[in-house]
Amino acid sequence: MSLDKDIRDQLVATIRRFVDERLIPAESTVAESDAMPGALVDAMRELGLFGLSIAEEYGGLGLTMEEEALVILELGRAAPAFRSMIATNVGIGSQGIALDGTPEQKARYLPRLASGSLIGSFALTEPEVGSDAGSVRTSARKDGEHYVLNGTKRFITNAPVAGLFTVMARTDPAQKGARGVSAFAVEAGIPGLSIGKPEHKMGQQGAHVADVVFQDCRIPASALIGGVEGMGFKTAMKVLDKGRLHIAAACTGLAERIIDDMVDYATGRQQFGRPISEFQLLQAMFADSHAEAYAARSMVLDAARRRDAGEDVSVEAASAKMFASEMVGRVADRNVQVHGGNGYIRDYRAEQLFRDARLFRIYEGTTQIQQGIIAREMIRRRAG
Structure with missing residues (x-):
């Protein structure tokens, strides 16, 4: 449901002030240190920026696409690293679960993603898989009540700080292309999941990307988003x-x-x-x-x-x-x-x-x- 116009305009004006007064003045510091100040991340949490697209019932703002665009038009005025901090929670890091997740997955993850206490990350790109996203090689082999993940994901935004990864992996090796790929909600810190060294990039310092490596990483079958294989893409x-x-x-x-x-x-x-x-x-x-x-x-x-x-x-x-x-x-x-x-x-x-x-x-x-x-x-x- 759309916001009342006065409330929408107030939200947009608040974000504009925040950008002008807090983010733009911090750009050079972030660029030089390649780090995002914790105080600014906390301020973004307080403004609800991590939950722009998540439904109100899960603690988000539940904005329409137009409302989200108006907010991002303002947030985008600052150096892109600031928007990148919240982008994975607003995008596929939450929306895959919001759209197709089981009720249990939604209840477990969406409130924390909306508040920003949990940082989401989308793990699709691989060393040999970029634009041809349907050629995912990372495998997810069913083993009883678990899946075993093996593979490397490349250039994953927010990987060093993420607590939850939406991982695209091939569950059906016999099925070529996108139809054999499934989506999983994988929590950070489990055995077999490791994060590579953050990349040194041309720009957007303060927004970190790194490899995410799975080596015989066992995850519960309940991590399969929606509980159905082959629906990832x-x-x-x-x-x-x-x-x-x-x-x-x-x-x-x-x-x-x-x-x-x-x-x-x-x-x-x-x-x-x-x-x-x-x-x-x-x-x-x-x-x-x-x-x-x-x-x-x-x-x-x-x-x-x-x-x-x-x-x-x-x-x-x-x-x-x-x-x-x-x-x-x-x-x-x-x-x-x-x-x-x-x-x-x-x-x-x-x-x-x-x-x-x-x-x-x-x-x-x-x-x-x-x-x-x-x-x-x-x-x-x-x-x-």
């Missing part, structure tokens, strides 16, 4: 559109913030006796950036409203994710250019946000994957 597909719209909103929020930084800098920077904001070639960068960010915001909100209305928005979500992630890269690049030499210097943050923005074109499906989705649907519709 069907579960994941149900939330793909949601995840792509969430990322598109984050890209748009970051672009809007970068545009503000760009114009502020140009207004205060003097060359040839006047502010560089008066130079038409720079004004063209401002205008292009604003128009593209406005287009992305419109796409996100339109697709979100359609999804809330029950429409199939796979093409719209893919289009929004593709456009917004490419757009924020262009905006971040222009920002460096407007800053000139200062754009290459860390103190000005332009180079940090340029590096941060690059990842958006890769995760939640690369630009090329989104292009394939859109094109296939166009061809299908043309064929009638």
Whole structure:
């Protein structure tokens, strides 16, 4: 159920203040230390950010897709590491259980995921499995009242701090492709589960990714999400559109913030006796950036409203994710250019946000994957 408009607007305004007063001032500290301050994580818990998409009956905010997008448009204005902290709980880290979990699984995990006392993580990608997600090799062999997991997951967001992993593993080795894959809720700390060293990344410092390794890891059969084998990818597909719209909103929020930084800098920077904001070639960068960010915001909100209305928005979500992630890269690049030499210097943050923005074109499906989705649907519709 949608929030009352006044309450929704108050929530969005609260998040905007939090971003401006707490998160943006902490960006350089997080980037330098590659660590998220505990006080900020606690503040995010208090604001309910870990439970944006989890139903109220389990302690979450139960936002609609449009409401979630409006919140992420604000949260996305800060460096992406902050959003990444809550993203796995808001996304597949909770939604697989929320949609297809057993009543026991929902009761056990959703309240703690909503409060942020339990950090969720989605373990799909493997060393040889990226865009071709249906080729999962991690195995889950049934052994009485247990499953035995073996395999390695790669680039898993929040793995070092996660208490719960939604793991995609192959339960039917004879069944090729996605139909042989199942989803499991695997708790951290059990024997046979280990976490690799956090990766040193190009950007988004403070958001940690690492390998998750399973070596004869025995988990109870009750960990099978929904209690039915072979449903893992069907579960994941149900939330793909949601995840792509969430990322598109984050890209748009970051672009809007970068545009503000760009114009502020140009207004205060003097060359040839006047502010560089008066130079038409720079004004063209401002205008292009604003128009593209406005287009992305419109796409996100339109697709979100359609999804809330029950429409199939796979093409719209893919289009929004593709456009917004490419757009924020262009905006971040222009920002460096407007800053000139200062754009290459860390103190000005332009180079940090340029590096941060690059990842958006890769995760939640690369630009090329989104292009394939859109094109296939166009061809299908043309064929009638």
